[in-house]
């Protein structure tokens with residue numbers, strides 16, 4: 001059990017399970033994007049660990065970029081996704097892979113869709129380490145998913161509760 005701010009969290013997903021999920025996503029990305037020089041776009045802050053681990057496993061040429069979006073306060077979404085740092089690279093005509101630590105309600109993805117619509121990319125897909133099917137309310141198909149998880153608030157491996165917990169190497173869920 002760990003305490004972050006006022007909340008307690010219990011172990012939920014081990015390092016080995018996380019590694020297995022990343023390996024699975026990496027195999028699919030290597031198959032799908034072989035020889036295509038895709039651009040990975042990581043969504044900060046949460047995706048920094050996943051981006052690092054999955055990009056290390058990509059075997060061909062690729063480029064790496066980041067955007068920084070934010071919408072959560074405490075354990076819930078505000079419903080408003082703010083672009084804190086935008087794209088600094090032209091993506092016109094490129095194959096783009098969005099890297100997310102988690103897709104929860106899908107609000108953040110919707111904002112990314114808006115950002116990419118004006119970029120005239122050749123194609124883009126989303127790769128997320130964690131996915132909450134019960135919480136996801138959008139139509140956009142998520143092609144690469146590491147682990148489907150129940151609708152519980154989690155921390156660790158990049159994910160935070162009000163800034164804390166990102167450095168944890170395994171994932172914890174909020175104790176009920």
Ligand SMILES: O=P(O)(O)OC[C@H]1O[C@H](OP(=O)(O)OP(=O)(O)O)[C@H](O)[C@@H]1O
Nearest residue numbers: 044045046070071072104105106107108
């Ligand atoms: O599907 P959603 O309900 O939009 O949730 C997913 C988003 O929430 C988290 O970001 P957050 O806004 O907490 O910013 P952070 O990455 O800096 O923690 C996470 O990193 C995803 O980007």
Ligand code: HPA
Nearest residue numbers: 104152153154155159160
């Ligand atoms: O379960 C979560 N934990 C931390 N950050 C998040 N952002 C969306 N869902 C979550």
